[in-house]
Each structure stands twice: as structure tokens, then as C-alpha cells.
Amino acid sequence: MAQTDLLVRPDDSPTASGDEGQIMPANVEAEALFLGAVLIDNKVVEELNTALRPEHFYEPVHQRIYERALKLLDRNSVATPVTLKPYFDSDEALKQLGGTTYLAQLTANGQGLLASGKLAEQIYDLALLRELVHVGRTLVEGALDTSEEVAPMDKISQAEADLYRVAEGATGGSEALDFRSAALGALKLVEAAINSGGRFSGKTTGLDTINDKTSGLHNSDLVILAGRPAMGKTSLATNIAFNAASRLMEDIKLGIDPSESPGAATAFFSLEMSADQLATRILAERAEISSEKLRSGKLSREEFQRLSFASQELNELPLYIDDTPALTIGALRTRARRLKRRHDIGLIIVDYLQLLQGSGRANDNRVNEISEISRGLKTLAKELNLPVIALSQLSRAVEQREDKRPQLSDLRESGSIEQDADMVWFIYRAEYYHNAIKPDTPDETSSEEVRMKYADWEARHLELVNRATLIVAKQRHGSTGNVPLLFQSEITKFTSPELRGGYEDYE
Known part of the structure; x- marks a missing residue:
């Protein structure tokens, strides 16, 4: 069976189509080629210039394959069809694509190795376009809501916030962060403190x-x-x-x-x-x-x-x-x-x-x-x-x-x-309050008490200035x-x- 034939199942995907049957921007063939390149040569992930994350993949099965591959690589293991197989034996969605043999079929065609960087860029860009479609639909639905409780400026502010997240590539910004990512962030903070001399x-x-x-x-x-x-x-x-x-x-x-x-x-x-x-x-x-x-x-x-x-x-x-x-x-x-x-x-x-x-x-x-x-x-x-x-x-x-x-x-x-x-x-600033109680400057006619009071104030002033x-x-x-x-x-x-x-x- 051809590789692309295994991937086309839009009716089963929750994000497959938009309103009026419109197909969402995606290239599942590019995703398959890229995953095949990763499973053939794990160094592909290290050499990426694109911050590609599992949620950027359109096909849910591809999301899970890429996520599991990243976890294996993070543990200094290798990601191959063989090492991935135990994690997908009971994956019902993968069974619709041929079961765990699909993992081996991904590596049957090594064309992805020739342009893995370009494939990653396209997967990433299409994910941004899908997020933009989502933002646009939300904006239209909000603009059509004319109930009294609606505040137009709030809608505009929310739309701009959503667009900002798309511009930053934060398509998964609303998702929970796994502990691995959170721990890496914490380690970077510690590293920065060490590099600053512990300060x-x-x-x-x-x-x-x-x-x-x-x-x-x-x-x-x-x-x-x-x-x-x-x-x-x-x-x-x-x-x-x-x-x-x-x-x-x-x-x-x-x-x-x-x-x-x-x-x-x-x-x-x-x-x-x-x-x-x-x-x-x-x-x-x-x-x-x-x-x-x-x-x-x-x-x-x-x-x-x-x-x-x-x-x-x-x-x-x-x-x-x-x-x-x-x-x-x-x-x-x-x-x-x-x-x-x-x-x-x-x-x-x-x-x-x-x-x-x-x-x-x-x-x-x-x-x-x-x-x-x-x-x-x-x-x-x-x-x-x-x-x-x-x-x-x-x-x-x-x-x-x-x-x-x-x-x-x-x-x-x-x-x-x-x-x-x-x-x-x-x-x-204690100096400010101390200046507010400054006594009169003594002169030749001032009493000893007045002089002492001013001397005490002046001594304290020199401490606080x-x-x-x-x-x-x-x-x-x-x-x-x-x-x-x-x-x-x-x-x-x-x-x-x-x-x-x-x-x-x-x-």
C-alpha cells in the first residue's frame, strides 16, 4: 500500500475540515516523510532550525509518534520503528493505518532526509495557518454576538492577544506544559545564575x-x-x-x-x-x-x-x-x-x-x-x-x-x-522625614539646649543623607x-x- 494512502482519513480527524466542508491547511504526506527521516537518522531533530513541537502535526497519530520519539531522544536512547513499537501496540488509531507496521513503512522511503529542514518548516507554517483559521472563526463569531453583555473593546483586545500568540508561533500556548519542558526551563534559570557568578x-x-x-x-x-x-x-x-x-x-x-x-x-x-x-x-x-x-x-x-x-x-x-x-x-x-x-x-x-x-x-x-x-x-x-x-x-x-x-x-x-x-x-528614605523635623538653625543668641538639639539633628542627618x-x-x-x-x-x-x-x- 502506498504511504500516502495510509494517511488520508479526514473524516476521522476532529480538525479535518472547517465550515462548509473546507479542508484545513495540512500536508500529511510531508509529515510522514519528515517522521521517516527522524526515525532513519535521529540527528535530524538536533539540526532543526524550526521549533517544531508535536502539536504542530495535523495528524494525531503523527503527533504521538513525534512526541514519543522526542522523549526517547531526551533519555539518550534511539528512536526507531523497533524502539517505538512497544508504545503503540495498543494504539487504536494506528491500527487503522496498518498497526505498528506503519512505523516501519515510514522509513521505507528515505526522501525526507534530502529536505528534512524544509519539511519541518512547512509543517510548522501550516500549523500556524490552522491556528489563524481558528482565531478568525472565533473573531467572526464574537463580532456577530450583539448581546448587551458583549464589550467590543474586550473582543478586540482578545483578538489581538490571539493573533500575537499566532505571530509568536504559540499554537500550543494553551496546552499544559509537560514536566520535562518545565524542568528544562528551570535548569536554564539555574544555569543563568551560575554563569552570572551565582548572583x-x-x-x-x-x-x-x-x-x-x-x-x-x-x-x-x-x-x-x-x-x-x-x-x-x-x-x-x-x-x-x-x-x-x-x-x-x-x-x-x-x-x-x-x-x-x-x-x-x-x-x-x-x-x-x-x-x-x-x-x-x-x-x-x-x-x-x-x-x-x-x-x-x-x-x-x-x-x-x-x-x-x-x-x-x-x-x-x-x-x-x-x-x-x-x-x-x-x-x-x-x-x-x-x-x-x-x-x-x-x-x-x-x-x-x-x-x-x-x-x-x-x-x-x-x-x-x-x-x-x-x-x-x-x-x-x-x-x-x-x-x-x-x-x-x-x-x-x-x-x-x-x-x-x-x-x-x-x-x-x-x-x-x-x-x-x-x-x-x-x-x-528616612532622610526625607528627618528633614521635615529640622529645627531652626541656632545663632549667637540661641540657648545651649537649642544648640544641642540642632547638633543632634545634624549628626543624625549626616547618617541618613x-x-x-x-x-x-x-x-x-x-x-x-x-x-x-x-x-x-x-x-x-x-x-x-x-x-x-x-x-x-x-x-
Whole structure:
């Protein structure tokens, strides 16, 4: 019996035909030739340039054959008709194709060895077309639904998400991940940590003390960075965005593959500050010139040269700023997918969470709306497989306490923020609160008590000046605690101090 004759059984396949009898895009003959090549020479799998997975095959039997072959190869065994036979003796679908003799028939024609790469590409491309057909049908069915409960913008957002998955080749994205794949992913994280000298395995923040505490920023994580006004939330977020983008740019120039770099192309959604204001901050930090001087234009010739050099140096910085105001969570996710597709971003920062809007259905209840937004950000992190840092305001309860250090209960408007977050960071600067209680500067007529009071304040001020603490209040992957930082307010720059002792006593 001819090989192709064995493969044609569209009436039995659940995905064989579409509406009105239309045949789905597929080439079962190409699948058979490719499988034959794999069973003749297992090295075919190692040499593939296409990320071919079992679910990309149209014929269910072929899916199972390829999946079992991969498992054998992963155990350093060989995949041949003989080694596969015990796994398919009771396969009812294979019996319709001639039983286990079909496995031997796959290798009878070795033509697939001549173009195994091209065959894999065609199988993969046809799988994407089938997924696209599915997305199109779902979109049409959704568009025809005119019931009152339907939100058109939600349909558009879902359609774009589905198209994004197709564009990324994630035809099996909704399928459960087998433990083998999950374990390989975990081992890659461990390998990345080893390669970094045992310090961190995720995306870099550019700040050693934070990297040491958190092992970097991990894909699919939602990080909440919260603090009261004037603590430096936006400054820290801007520093992290610049550091990650700058590291990627430097590594690419050194010839390092972007996938091996701890840096990341970064999308910064600024709902509060304009793009030019953020750019001014980054230039001020890089050129080490105060933002106040930049705004006033009172620069020396040497400072202007430093600014020009910094501007030229950052021309190719993979940092993308979106300052569209009043974004909905759906619109932000749409824009993020677009940036991922066009620029392969690896980090998203949102400044700040409370300025985002919900879908409109929860607007009558702010707590529900914030819950929808925090869930949407966590979903975005998982969907695009990258870390998302969302800045958040804190309630005024902090100001009413003698101890001004933030707590999880201070997160404003919704406990779901804490629930959805993988990490919660609080930025705290004792210097700010200490300056608020500064006594009058003594003069010649001041009493000894006044002089002593000012001297005590000044001594404490010298201990706190330019010091900041990042409080890791929640971390799914590790311990909580304090992370010491230095903050140069003139140029809005955070750096890591050189520590001789531990972190716990750091203010």
C-alpha cells in the first residue's frame, strides 16, 4: 500500500475540515516523510532550525509518534520503528493505518532526509495557518454576538492577544506544559545564575544589592514598587529601565546574543510624566548634571559637552517610552504586545498603577477596578513571559504613624495588588522625614539646649543623607528584608553602596 494512502482519513480527524466542508491547511504526506527521516537518522531533530513541537502535526497519530520519539531522544536512547513499537501496540488509531507496521513503512522511503529542514518548516507554517483559521472563526463569531453583555473593546483586545500568540508561533500556548519542558526551563534559570557568578538569574536591575536580594527580575513576575510621594519611585523605576536597556545595548555591541544577556529592551508606560521629562531624567543621570540645571539651561561649556556626549551615546538605547495618558488596562496590553512583536521587549514598567483605567464595567467600584488592573498586569507578564514592574501609591496611613516605614497594609485601594504581585517593594528614605523635623538653625543668641538639639539633628542627618532603603515586603522566590541603596537627589540616581556588613541595620 502506498504511504500516502495510509494517511488520508479526514473524516476521522476532529480538525479535518472547517465550515462548509473546507479542508484545513495540512500536508500529511510531508509529515510522514519528515517522521521517516527522524526515525532513519535521529540527528535530524538536533539540526532543526524550526521549533517544531508535536502539536504542530495535523495528524494525531503523527503527533504521538513525534512526541514519543522526542522523549526517547531526551533519555539518550534511539528512536526507531523497533524502539517505538512497544508504545503503540495498543494504539487504536494506528491500527487503522496498518498497526505498528506503519512505523516501519515510514522509513521505507528515505526522501525526507534530502529536505528534512524544509519539511519541518512547512509543517510548522501550516500549523500556524490552522491556528489563524481558528482565531478568525472565533473573531467572526464574537463580532456577530450583539448581546448587551458583549464589550467590543474586550473582543478586540482578545483578538489581538490571539493573533500575537499566532505571530509568536504559540499554537500550543494553551496546552499544559509537560514536566520535562518545565524542568528544562528551570535548569536554564539555574544555569543563568551560575554563569552570572551565582548572583542572579533574571533580568538585571543594574543595582547589585537588589540583584543579590531578588536574583534579578524574573519572567512572568509582577513586581509592585510602592512608596509615598517624594520617596523616589519614578526615579528608581527610570534607573532600572535605563540599566536594563543599557546592558542589552552594551552586550549586543560586544557580540553577545541578546537571549544570553541579562539586559532587556524596555517599555516604559508613563501615565504621569511626559516622554521628554523622562528623557531629561535619564540624560541628567548619565551626564551627572542636575535636572534643575537642565531645565533652566544654566550649563557650563563642559557640562553641555557631557550632555551632548550622553545624548549621542544613548541614541541606540532600546528604551521605548509611551506617555499616552488615561490608558485602559486593555489598551496597555495591546500596546505592550505590539512592542513585544516589533522590538522584542523584555521588561515593562508602568508608572503608575492607579492612573490606569479598567474596562469600564467596574468603574462604579474603585476597589474592583484596581483588582481588574492588577490581574491584567499579572496576566500580561505571563502572556509575554517577561517581568512587569508597576508603581503604586500608598495610603496616607503611613504619615499617621511614628514609624514611617511602609507595610503591605498600606497598599492603596485593594488587597488584590498584594495578592497578584510576585514581589512587593517599598522605597523608603528616612532622610526625607528627618528633614521635615529640622529645627531652626541656632545663632549667637540661641540657648545651649537649642544648640544641642540642632547638633543632634545634624549628626543624625549626616547618617541618613543620600541613603535609601528598598524594603522587599513580599517575594515568592525568596526571603524578605531590607536592601540598602544610595540616592543622589540632584541627578535622581540610585546606586548600590559598598557594604562591609549586613543589610538589617540599614535605614
